[in-house]
Structure formats: structure tokens, C-alpha cells
Amino acid sequence: MHPFTSLILWGWLALTALLLPLGYALLIYSASMFALLLILPDTRHRWRYVVWFMVPMGLGLWLAHWLNGTPLDQQRMPMAIALWLKLLAIVSSAQIWLQKVPTRQFVRALFASRLPISFAYVLAGPLLVVEQLRQQLHTIRDAQLARGIPLDGSWHQRLRAIPALLLPLTSNAINELAIRGAALDMKAFRVHAHRTTLWAPPDSRLQQASRYALLLLCLAQIGGYLWWLY
Incomplete structure (x- = not known):
């Protein structure tokens, strides 16, 4: 389906x-x-x-x-x-x-649809970065554990250590905005009204x-x- x-x-x-x-x-x-x-x-x-x-x-x-x-x-x-x-x-x-x-x-279906490419990217953008954010969060967690932050301790220790995870993750996401914008410019984003993708879901x-x-x-x-x- x-x-x-x-x-x-x-x-x-x-x-x-x-x-x-x-x-x-x-x-x-x-x-x-x-x-x-x-x-x-x-x-x-x-x-x-x-x-x-x-x-x-x-x-x-x-x-x-x-x-x-x-x-x-x-x-x-x-x-x-x-x-x-x-x-x-x-x-x-x-x-x-x-x-x-x-x-x-679902992302392939969005890009292969008749939706404007800018609108499709707005919908698919959060889905595209979920896996990257998960990998970054895993890396940050290992680094903070190596520094001695009790991310694997009791529940109140993990609660106090949440900023140690969120602040580096937010900083990395903000720093990548310029890189993502440059990548879209290199792909001539918004030049063509419609795009297609390889392996589009059969419809x-x-x-x-x-x-x-x-x-x-x-x-x-x-x-x-x-x-x-x-």
C-alpha cells in the first residue's frame, strides 16, 4: 500500500x-x-x-x-x-x-509526489534528521559518561544531567544549519517545480x-x- x-x-x-x-x-x-x-x-x-x-x-x-x-x-x-x-x-x-x-x-513518497519540493522538504526534513540526531545523542552520551557525568545513575541524577545532553545536541543542530543550506543550494533547491526520486513507492x-x-x-x-x- x-x-x-x-x-x-x-x-x-x-x-x-x-x-x-x-x-x-x-x-x-x-x-x-x-x-x-x-x-x-x-x-x-x-x-x-x-x-x-x-x-x-x-x-x-x-x-x-x-x-x-x-x-x-x-x-x-x-x-x-x-x-x-x-x-x-x-x-x-x-x-x-x-x-x-x-x-x-514515506520520505520517498513525499519527494516523488506532486507536492512542491519546498513543502515536501519541510514535511520530510524532521524525518531526515531523526536518525542523525539519534546517532549524535549516542555519541554525546558516551562522551559525557567518559567525563564522569552520571547519566547511568539514579533517576534524580539522570534528571539533573539532562542539560548535559540537550545543550551539545542543540548546539550541533544549530551549527549544521549553514551546512544543510549550502547543500540545498548546490542541489539547485527550488529551481524546478517538481522532482522525482529513485525507487519511488509504486502507486x-x-x-x-x-x-x-x-x-x-x-x-x-x-x-x-x-x-x-x-
Whole structure:
């Protein structure tokens, strides 16, 4: 599946979760998305990211509605539960998409698309430097450990040592801006309106038609929701 097709499919799933009211349908939908994350072998390990996000979110909603010193609002609490279930469905489906679509393939799809090259680079730029930042962070961590900074100590020692990691990483990223700008100038960036890439993801007319159909379905869902609401 083309990365854009899977992205729009995830957008449709997220929109469906947002428009569902609190009830059995939303409960089954959210549980199904999380269950699908657990069932698929290659996405099973990502359940931790969902739990790490949803548990603090649930605790925050609980603290906001039960420990605020005022009587419990019976009308706002269902809204908070619905919000939590919708976020569960959105985050679970997003983790599935992130696992199924490699970053390299998504970047190639951006550069091979009809998007302006400047806009495509703005979208792909953060994805291109993630691996470089990870390698730099690993190098900085080894260097700071050699200097005796307790990055492998207790949690409060690691917390105090965070600036020792972030400051060199930020400085290196700022220093590389001029190098990246010069590299773009050497490649005649923005001279041509469209570019292509080697090994572009295959895209069929059926997938293009399915993307437009999903976009129309999203618009129809939003229109039907607004019509029902007002």
C-alpha cells in the first residue's frame, strides 16, 4: 500500500473515532484498535507507547474531575471518558501506521509526489534528521559518561544531567544549519517545480481513486455530523 493511502486511511479511522458519541460503539471501536495493535506481530511491541500515553492521560482526567474540591459534575465526566476512548483509538491506530510505513518509504513518497519540493522538504526534513540526531545523542552520551557525568545513575541524577545532553545536541543542530543550506543550494533547491526520486513507492490508479474516495467519505462524515448536530 502506498504511504499516502495508508495515511489517509488512518485519517479516516481517526475522524471516525472523533465523531463517535460515547456508547458501546465507541467502546468497541477503541478496544478493537488496541486489540489489533496487540494481535499484529510486528506492532505488538508498541503497546507500551500507547500505555505510557493513555495512563497519565486517564490519571490527569481523573484528577481534574474528582480532586478539584468541587462536587462531581455528572455532565462533564462522560465527555472526559469519551475523550479518553477517542484518544485510545487514535493513538493505537497511529502506532500501527508508524510501524507499517517505514520512514524512508514515506520520505520517498513525499519527494516523488506532486507536492512542491519546498513543502515536501519541510514535511520530510524532521524525518531526515531523526536518525542523525539519534546517532549524535549516542555519541554525546558516551562522551559525557567518559567525563564522569552520571547519566547511568539514579533517576534524580539522570534528571539533573539532562542539560548535559540537550545543550551539545542543540548546539550541533544549530551549527549544521549553514551546512544543510549550502547543500540545498548546490542541489539547485527550488529551481524546478517538481522532482522525482529513485525507487519511488509504486502507486496505482486504484490507490489514487481510493484516496479520493476516502477524502470524500471524510467530508461526508463531517457534513452528516454537523447536520445531525444542528
